[in-house]
Each structure stands twice: as structure tokens, then as C-alpha cells.
């Protein structure tokens with residue numbers, strides 16, 4: 001998946017570490033591109049997350065135990081947060097309020113068809129502040145090269161795929177994700193209908 005957000009996450013973690021903040025890092029078990037629990041971007045460093053979660057993880061228990069052991073945890077960083085369930089998002093919200101921790105989540109809002117992930121709305125609803133990450137590179141459509149890309153297009157063997165299941169992690173079956181525009185998506189999609 002597009003790694004701009006992960007680069008931002010890694011930079012933010014480093015910034016807080018330089019300030020000696022006590023932090024906790026989480027990532028989704030499902031994202032095993034470079035190994036379970038590894039937060040990695042394409043052209044920057046990798047770090048091993050402190051904890052991994054899947055859709056059955058009780059985030060509250062996972063975090064409470066760690067916070068108890070390290071009383072002074074103040075920031076929780078969560079990568080691939082589009083895989084959090086609605087219940088987990090609410091658990092996090094409660095922890096932020098009750099334990100006075102900060103929680104930064106990094107996520108894709110939409111999938112390869114430009115549809116919301118199942119619980120994207122919970123993240124949108126509960127976030128105090130949302131920052132949309134953009135770069136010159138990520139806004140260029142990798143097919144027509146125009147500067148209007150807004151979809152995380154899925155490619156198999158370098159060919160755009162517009163229909164298939166929502167979650168498919170990069171690296172398997174020659175799958176990659178590249179930013180594309182609505183026009184290029186629709187052009188390919190029409191061939192399938």
C-alpha cells in the first residue's frame with residue numbers, strides 16, 4: 001500500500017523519541033509485507049512495533065497492561081489503523097479520555113475502488129483532528145501522469161485491477177499499489193461491466 005503515511009509515522013515516532021517521550025507503537029497483524037509487526041516504508045527505515053493487533057484484539061486490555069507496566073506512556077502510535085474495528089476505535093477513544101494519553105493513528109481512508117474501509121467512518125467521527133497527507137509524487141496518476149490522482153490503485157503484474165476483494169496485502173501475487181486518477185480507474189472499470 002502507498003507508504004507516504006508510514007513515512008510520516010516513522011518521522012513522527014523519531015521526533016517524539018528525540019524528545020524522550022515514552023511511546024508505544026502498534027500495527028495490524030494483517031500487514032505482513034516485511035514480517036508481522038514490522039512498520040516499514042518503501043524508502044525509509046523500518047521499526048518493530050511494540051504490539052500487533054487484529055480484529056479480535058481487545059485494545060483496552062492490550063494497552064492497559066502496557067500502560068500499567070510503563071506508567072509514563074504518553075503517546076500511542078497506530079499504523080494501518082484502517083483495520084481497526086469500530087469497537088476498537090471506541091476503546092481507544094475511552095483510553096485517551098480516561099488515561100490522558102495521546103493517540104495518533106495513520107490510515108488509508110479508502111480502498112483500491114475508492115470505497116471506505118469497513119470502519120473508516122468511526123475513525124473520521126472520533127478523530128479530534130485529521131491531516132490529509134499529500135505529496136507532489138502521490139498526486140500524480142501513475143497511468144496518465146496528470147496531477148489529479150486520488151485512488152490507491154491496485155495493480156497485478158503491472159495491470160490495473162478495479163474489482164476484487166477489499167483487502168489484499170501488497171507483495172503477494174505480484175500485487176502493488178500506485179496512485180491513479182478517477183478517469184483511469186473508470187476507463188478500466190467499464191471494460192469489466
Ligand SMILES: [Zn+2]
Pocket residue numbers: 141142143144145146180181182183184185
Ligand atoms: Zn490517470
